[in-house]
Amino acid sequence: MTLPYARLTLDAEIAGVERTGVFELPGGPQGASSIGEIYRTGFLVEDTGTGVLALLSRLRDDIDLDDGTVRVSGGGQHAFAIDAEAPTTTTKPNSTEPYQWGSSPDPTVGPNKHTATGAHKEAQQAVLMSYIRNGVAGDSFTPATLELFEHSESGIYEPLTVGLEDPETAIVNDDPTAADVSFTAVSVLDVDQALSQLQRLP
Known part of the structure; x- marks a missing residue:
């Protein structure tokens, strides 16, 4: 089954505690998301x-x-250029379940430093950028996981191990709910896994 939105998973140390943040970006009319698939040569x-x-x-x-x-x-480099809006209070299609934004899918847990599910745009902007800064999500030693469409647990391809290029968020002043989110997710080699394989070589 195709995942109808993008899901970015980041590991980071937030306020001295190791956290896993899940950031779900709605697509279509809900999130005005634009997702471009790129294959770079060189x-x-x-x-x-x-x-x-x-x-x-x-x-x-x-x-x-x-x-x-x-x-x-x-x-070559396999990459996705993503431009979307933070979901704030938007719920998933045909559901009352909110899009997760941080460590918990439960909107009553936050907003705080590690989760902002169902929260206002300023909180969602701050929480996402905190995970990116503290998780060093452009580093092959601490890669992120990207799921979207057929690249997902329910799709025909595996989720992608990625680094993030030029992540950016912006508050939209003329829209009381919108915070723009954009980044390029580039498939990377997980160096920790590769070195573990290397250590097992004869």
């Missing part, structure tokens, strides 16, 4: 002096190292 990763790429090259035969840059044969 160089994939640059080494930052950590030597991680040299280690990862042992995992795959099609990784070639050249001047500190790795190109995976036949590879």
Whole structure:
């Protein structure tokens, strides 16, 4: 079954506690969301002096190292450009269930530093950006999970492990409920998982 909206899951330390935040972005008339799928060609990763790429090259035969840059044969970057509105008090289609925004699906739990389900736009803006800042969601060591359409637990493809490029939120002054949310989600290698595989190699 196709997931009719985007769901972004971020792990972060909020107020000294490890939290998992789920951010559901409604689509269609409810959220005015625009989702564009992108496939970028060219160089994939640059080494930052950590030597991680040299280690990862042992995992795959099609990784070639050249001047500190790795190109995976036949590879490219799979990405989604997302522009949507925070759901605030919107409920899911044919349901009274609100879109989750943070650590709890229950709107009575917040708003607070880690959840803002069903809350006003200013709270939802602040909570999302807090997870992004504290979770370093552009880092392959702490990637996010993106589910949308067929890339979901109920779809025909697996959810995507992603890093976030240029996440941005904006309060819409002429709309009392709207907070715009935009980011590009780029599929990334989960380095922690890859290094765990590397440690098991003979």
